[in-house]
Amino acid sequence: MRAKLEHDFERFKRALPPDFAAHVRAAYRIDLTGRYAGEPLPHPIGKGSGQLSLNAGQLEEDAAAGLAFVVLKTVIAEDDAGVRAMAAWAIHETRMRVERRAAADGRPGWTVTWKGRGWDRTLDEYVALVRAGRDLTRAGGPLVVPSVKYHLPRLDEPFRDAEYRHTTTRLAQAWGTPPLIVEKDFSPTLAGDALADDRAQILRWLREVPGRIRAAAPLSVRVAVKLMNARFDDGFQLDMMRAAAGSGADALVCFNRLFDAERGVAYGGWDLSERNLRVLETSPTPGASPGFPGLTGTGNICSGRMILDYARRGCESLELHTFFQLPLSQYPATHGSRTARALHALVFAPDDGLIAGMLELEARGEIDRRDGELHFLDVRAHAHRPG
Numbered sequence: 001m002r003a004k005l006e007h008d009f010e011r012f013k014r015a016l017p018p019d020f021a022a023h024v025r026a027a028y029r030i031d032l033t034g035r036y037a038g039e040p041l042p043h044p045i046g047k048g049s050g051q052l053s054l055n056a057g058q059l060e061e062d063a064a065a066g067l068a069f070v071v072l073k074t075v076i077a078e079d080d081a082g083v084r085a086m087a088a089w090a091i092h093e094t095r096m097r098v099e100r101r102a103a104a105d106g107r108p109g110w111t112v113t114w115k116g117r118g119w120d121r122t123l124d125e126y127v128a129l130v131r132a133g134r135d136l137t138r139a140g141g142p143l144v145v146p147s148v149k150y151h152l153p154r155l156d157e158p159f160r161d162a163e164y165r166h167t168t169t170r171l172a173q174a175w176g177t178p179p180l181i182v183e184k185d186f187s188p189t190l191a192g193d194a195l196a197d198d199r200a201q202i203l204r205w206l207r208e209v210p211g212r213i214r215a216a217a218p219l220s221v222r223v224a225v226k227l228m229n230a231r232f233d234d235g236f237q238l239d240m241m242r243a244a245a246g247s248g249a250d251a252l253v254c255f256n257r258l259f260d261a262e263r264g265v266a267y268g269g270w271d272l273s274e275r276n277l278r279v280l281e282t283s284p285t286p287g288a289s290p291g292f293p294g295l296t297g298t299g300n301i302c303s304g305r306m307i308l309d310y311a312r313r314g315c316e317s318l319e320l321h322t323f324f325q326l327p328l329s330q331y332p333a334t335h336g337s338r339t340a341r342a343l344h345a346l347v348f349a350p351d352d353g354l355i356a357g358m359l360e361l362e363a364r365g366e367i368d369r370r371d372g373e374l375h376f377l378d379v380r381a382h383a384h385r386p387g
């Protein structure tokens with residue numbers, strides 16, 4: 001197996017096989033099937049919302065690379081007159097810097113420094129991108145998912161349902177056939193905003209928002225809630241998970257980037273994955289608690305080993321951003337888009353790739369073959385097996 005993996009790693013540096021998940025299944029008897037908001041995926045690796053899912057060209061490149069899903073940049077909700085309560089998040093900013101960022105314990109990692117926020121073009125332009133994404137999904141490409149920042153009121157204010165209704169209806173019309181899957185973004189810049197100073201206010205949002213999106217949609221909708229890292233303790237992260245789960249969210253994305261209040265920017269790296277994994281370690285998981293939403297991990301995922309660290313804490317899929325933006329010298333592959341080079345390293349790296357990690361879990365007796373195959377989704381189940 002090891003020799004085969006090293007051979008594949010070398011030969012796929014130039015190009016991945018067209019359906020690499022099928023190759024992994026045939027060659028290694030490993031079923032990489034993942035899941036996002038109830039949708040089965042050929043493997044668990046997707047792209048998080050952000051600057052890498054702003055146009056059809058990026059989506060086509062990701063489809064060619066074989067990504068399992070792509071969450072589009074977050075659009076700011078508006079009503080039919082174009083009024084946006086969260087307009088402060090629709091600012092224009094193009095300059096991004098990919099930087100080294102050491103964690104609190106000194107470990108060197110990567111972060112992307114960027115002062116922008118949500119989609120800064122019109123809702124019509126966003127709807128056109130959703131249509132392009134729908135066409136790619138229907139043609140067998142990645143599952144494309146729109147992301148929205150809807151109105152979040154103060155405790156004494158009502159929700160602006162007209163913004164929920166208009167935006168969700170436009171997305172549903174663009175998507176066409178049910179179900180529509182929508183990711184609701186609670187962003188790090190929101191965590192850094194005075195709006196998020198009040199715990200009761202945040203919990204009210206999480207209890208009410210999934211239901212409001214559902215009520216606003218003209219067709220059946222699944223809601224993935226992307227939770228922020230609030231500026232409170234780990235216990236509050238769990239409170240947020242429970243509040244969103246109790247309100248019928250279909251999936252929780254855990255957790256968006258940390259906020260550096262001093263510099264006024266969001267950041268990632270090892271501090272982010274450490275916090276996320278620590279909180280997920282103590283959280284209920286779908287397998288253990290029936291009815292609990294599926295979990296998708298995000299934050300500093302830069303190896304197959306890290307994918308498995310999230311999976312062992314309950315995650316069925318992963319959303320990456322920073323790892324798709326590194327300098328080309330950081331990828332072992334020699335050809336292809338950054339997405340393709342990242343997938344090559346994440347899946348086939350002989351020391352810390354997903355295949356190597358799955359085989360290692362098998363050797364340690366942490367997962368077993370069923371009908372001769374190892375299954376990625378079994379990693380999650382193991383987290384709660386007695387012993």
Ligand SMILES: Cc1cc2nc3c(=O)[nH]c(=O)nc-3n(C[C@H](O)[C@H](O)[C@H](O)COP(=O)(O)O)c2cc1C
Pocket residue numbers: 047048049050051073074096112114117118119147185186187226255256257268269272298299300301319320321322323
């Ligand atoms: C430049 C940049 C822009 C982002 N924009 C959004 C966004 O609009 N909506 C959202 O939900 N997440 C956004 N994210 C968060 C990413 O989707 C991802 O969850 C986060 O960066 C953690 O993953 P990573 O460590 O792999 O980057 C953004 C991240 C970056 C780096």
